[in-house]
Amino acid sequence: MEVNGTVVRPLDLLDEIVHRHNTEEGAAIPILQEVQNTFGFVAPAVLERIADLAHMSATELYSIVTFYAQFRLQPPGENLVRVCTGTACHLAGAEKILQAVENETGAREGGTSPDGKFTMERVACLGCCSLAPVVMLNEQIHGRLTPEAVRRLIKAVGRR
Amino acid sequence: MGAPKIVRVGLATCGIAAGADKVFQALAQELTGQQDVWLKQTGCLGMCHNEPLVEVLTPAGESYLYTKVTPEKATDIARRHVLGGEPVRDWLFDDGHYLAKQKRVVLRNSGRIDPESIDDYLEAGGYQAIAKALREMTPEQVIGELEKSGLRGRGGAGFPTYLKWRLTRQSPGRPKYIICNADEGDPGAFMDRSVLESDPHSVLEGMLIAAYAIGAREGYIYVRAEYPLAVKRLKLALAAARERGFLGENILGSGFDFDLKLREGAGAFVCGEETALMMSIEGKRGMPRFRPPFPAESGLWGKPTSINNVETYANVPWIILNGGEAFAQYGTERSKGTKVFALAGTITRGGLIEVPMGITIREIVFEIGGGIRSGREFKAVQIGGPSGGCLPASLADTPVDYESLTQAGAIMGSGGLLVMDDSACMVDVAKFFLDFTVKESCGKCTFCRLGTKQMQAILQRITNGEGREGDLELLEELANSISRASLCGLGQTAPNPVLTTLRFFRDEYEAHLYEKRCPAKKCRALIRYQVNPDRCNGCGLCNSYCPTNAISGEKKRPFSIDQNLCTHCGLCFNVCRHEAISVN
Numbered sequence: 035m036e037v038n039g040t041v042v043r044p045l046d047l048l049d050e051i052v053h054r055h056n057t058e059e060g061a062a063i064p065i066l067q068e069v070q071n072t073f074g075f076v077a078p079a080v081l082e083r084i085a086d087l088a089h090m091s092a093t094e095l096y097s098i099v100t101f102y103a104q105f106r107l108q109p110p111g112e113n114l115v116r117v118c119t120g121t122a123c124h125l126a127g128a129e130k131i132l133q134a135v136e137n138e139t140g141a142r143e144g145g146t147s148p149d150g151k152f153t154m155e156r157v158a159c160l161g162c163c164s165l166a167p168v169v170m171l172n173e174q175i176h177g178r179l180t181p182e183a184v185r186r187l188i189k190a191v192g193r194r
Numbered sequence: 195m196g197a198p199k200i201v202r203v204g205l206a207t208c209g210i211a212a213g214a215d216k217v218f219q220a221l222a223q224e225l226t227g228q229q230d231v232w233l234k235q236t237g238c239l240g241m242c243h244n245e246p247l248v249e250v251l252t253p254a255g256e257s258y259l260y261t262k263v264t265p266e267k268a269t270d271i272a273r274r275h276v277l278g279g280e281p282v283r284d285w286l287f288d289d290g291h292y293l294a295k296q297k298r299v300v301l302r303n304s305g306r307i308d309p310e311s312i313d314d315y316l317e318a319g320g321y322q323a324i325a326k327a328l329r330e331m332t333p334e335q336v337i338g339e340l341e342k343s344g345l346r347g348r349g350g351a352g353f354p355t356y357l358k359w360r361l362t363r364q365s366p367g368r369p370k371y372i373i374c375n376a377d378e379g380d381p382g383a384f385m386d387r388s389v390l391e392s393d394p395h396s397v398l399e400g401m402l403i404a405a406y407a408i409g410a411r412e413g414y415i416y417v418r419a420e421y422p423l424a425v426k427r428l429k430l431a432l433a434a435a436r437e438r439g440f441l442g443e444n445i446l447g448s449g450f451d452f453d454l455k456l457r458e459g460a461g462a463f464v465c466g467e468e469t470a471l472m473m474s475i476e477g478k479r480g481m482p483r484f485r486p487p488f489p490a491e492s493g494l495w496g497k498p499t500s501i502n503n504v505e506t507y508a509n510v511p512w513i514i515l516n517g518g519e520a521f522a523q524y525g526t527e528r529s530k531g532t533k534v535f536a537l538a539g540t541i542t543r544g545g546l547i548e549v550p551m552g553i554t555i556r557e558i559v560f561e562i563g564g565g566i567r568s569g570r571e572f573k574a575v576q577i578g579g580p581s582g583g584c585l586p587a588s589l590a591d592t593p594v595d596y597e598s599l600t601q602a603g604a605i606m607g608s609g610g611l612l613v614m615d616d617s618a619c620m621v622d623v624a625k626f627f628l629d630f631t632v633k634e635s636c637g638k639c640t641f642c643r644l645g646t647k648q649m650q651a652i653l654q655r656i657t658n659g660e661g662r663e664g665d666l667e668l669l670e671e672l673a674n675s676i677s678r679a680s681l682c683g684l685g686q687t688a689p690n691p692v693l694t695t696l697r698f699f700r701d702e703y704e705a706h707l708y709e710k711r712c713p714a715k716k717c718r719a720l721i722r723y724q725v726n727p728d729r730c731n732g733c734g735l736c737n738s739y740c741p742t743n744a745i746s747g748e749k750k751r752p753f754s755i756d757q758n759l760c761t762h763c764g765l766c767f768n769v770c771r772h773e774a775i776s777v778n
């Protein structure tokens with residue numbers, strides 16, 4: 035892997051993250067968050083190593099990873115589509131948006147498309163209620179969508 | 195050389211989503227290097243329906259607000275108004291009503307200052323309240339001022355803030371902690387995000403004052419993971435405050451030490467509950483525990499802890515600077531001050547509003563919100579999200595204060611206020627919230643874990659047209675048991691959306707149950723899509739969209755829908771350009 039232009043071994047990176055946080059009390063969640071930010075997901079083997087380094091039980095780490103919706107045990111697709119299903123979006127037709135995304139990407143809710151291009155998630159609220167319905171595609175929020183508009187959006191990204 | 199013209203662009207999440215960053219770039223292209231012009235980013239002005247927003251301030255202090263600005267319009271505004279001196283009248287915001295009924299305490303700096311600049315905050319009177327507290331007031335006097343103000347927690351429960359602080363102060367354990375609850379998980383609520391994105395230092399200053407009053411040297415801000423911009427701006431604010439000596443040791447030479455850590459949530463709604471939140475900071479699964487002991491006695495790591503909401507803290511510097519009495523002049527007998535609401539739904543003007551307590555729902559919906567969009571009928575407001583309730587239009591004169599809302603069956607909640615027109619199905623809305631609580635229940639209490647699932651199943655069958663005699667009574671019975679047998683607010687209030695809709699919209703439940711009919715035409719199993727042959731010109735667009743190939747026909751002749759194949763997804767209805775598809 036490459037970080038700031040230098041090649042580093044993933045394991046070194048992992049160890050460094052754990053050691054940096056480990057002096058803090060209650061560090062398990064920040065460690066897991068940084069690991070996921072770095073590698074995209076927390077692989078089971080990675081959990082074992084964190085447990086060893088941080089003197090925690092792997093069971094405990096699993097219980098945390100499975101409790102919090104943010105953590106992924108599987109690698110995500112190239113693009114992350116988050117469909118907001120907050121109240122305003124629900125009333126503005128979020129289910130139809132969700133379905134259009136499923137149809138267009140081939141990814142089921144919470145899953146990744148067969149070609150690995152898209153992971154699709156449902157989120158409780160992105161807090162852009164006046165722009166409902168909204169979708170967050172990677173880091174960018176798109177609002178006032180129609181099923182048609184979201185299909186176009188996904189097509190455009192998929193072609194890249 | 196005169197004072198500069200200031201051009202401000204609202205760059206909070208909603209603004210950016212609406213394209214404000216491109217507007218900013220367009221302005222920068224025209225204005226960079228210009229003498230006497232200062233292009234600034236700022237936070238949220240609260241007018242989401244009008245984003246992106248650009249404000250031009252003249253040296254004489256006049257303000258011109260442009261709404262729904264595109265990059266092209268921005269270029270024009272820069273050339274004609276900022277450089278040319280001639281306002282572009284056609285694009286100016288001309289709706290004073292939106293702001294006339296509002297009072298800005300919490301949002302005093304939002305949309306005015308650059309949230310990434312501590313100097314901007316200082317210029318707006320920032321960190322003067324903590325200076326005043328440290329130099330002129332004892333901790334007890336600070337708490338006394340809060341008592342006079344009547345401030346109650348804005349995170350939902352409305353507990354008097356001064357009392358929480360006093361109890362934590364008097365608690366014998368050491369060290370003491372304070373926490374800012376920025377987990378804001380209610381769908382439809384974005385008040386706290388907006389405050390953090392637009393004015394993070396106000397929250398830090400409020401926390402400093404709280405820490406001084408309570409005797410805490412360490413604190414945490416627990417912020418929701420889905421708020422990347424808020425996290426970024428908080429980090430910048432923390433670094434700047436540390437650099438200027440507002441955080442750290444011997445703050446302002448007073449001998450008072452305090453520092454803050456930022457913790458990001460990991461996507462669990464229940465972690466907004468205070469005991470669960472502390473579990474999460476401790477690095478565990480965020481599951482609520484029984485109270486007492488209350489956090490004031492035994493909170494984070496078993497130490498006395500005071501936890502407050504973002505908005506609660508943002509009120510504090512204002513109260514210290516202006517006095518508790520000045521704050522208490524707003525609001526009602528028992529609900530003082532203002533409340534920020536995220537106003538959304540099918541209204542004309544939506545966004546972030548701050549109103550004095552005691553204002554009626556009607557004033558919010560019609561005077562601030564401009565009434566229902568596209569001429570439909572106002573049906574209900576949902577207040578308080580998954581813990582709250584739906585109040586019908588007939589109760590629109592209910593004043594917005596803690597007691598009146600609770601009495602009416604809703605709650606103040608954290609500030610989500612969703613307006614619905616007659617296209618909303620109230621059974622569907624109740625089910626929506628229950629789906630949410632079922633997903634977010636942590637599973638600790640049986641009634642919350644399984645009872646909500648049972649309620650969800652019943653609502654599912656009612657909306658599927660498979661409801662049974664006695665279902666409504668069963669819902670009420672379950673609701674009652676769940677409220678009584680759950681440990682935390684999540685379970686205790688989870689039945690509220692169902693109970694209030696049953697109370698005020700029972701006829702809709704009955705239509706689903708007995709007539710197999712969804713009056714709002716929302717519930718998929720109870721509606722039929724049909725092609726109106728007189729309007730259909732046979733373009734085939736619907737056919738190309740139908741995911742189940744339920745639509746067939748010959749080009750240029752009316753198409754038809756096979757009801758056996760149709761899944762009622764409504765795509766055809768949405769794409770048809772000739773309004774040839776009807777729903778019954």
Ligand SMILES: Cc1cc2nc3c(=O)[nH]c(=O)nc-3n(C[C@H](O)[C@H](O)[C@H](O)COP(=O)(O)O)c2cc1C
Pocket residue numbers: 346347348349350351352353375376377378379380463464465466467468469501502503504506608682683684
């Ligand atoms: C399920 C649940 C979720 C909650 N979520 C939040 C939240 O997101 N933000 C918040 O400030 N309070 C939330 N609360 C309320 C907190 O438990 C607590 O009362 C509040 O943070 C206290 O701050 P305040 O006195 O300033 O209102 C939640 C409570 C429950 C039961």
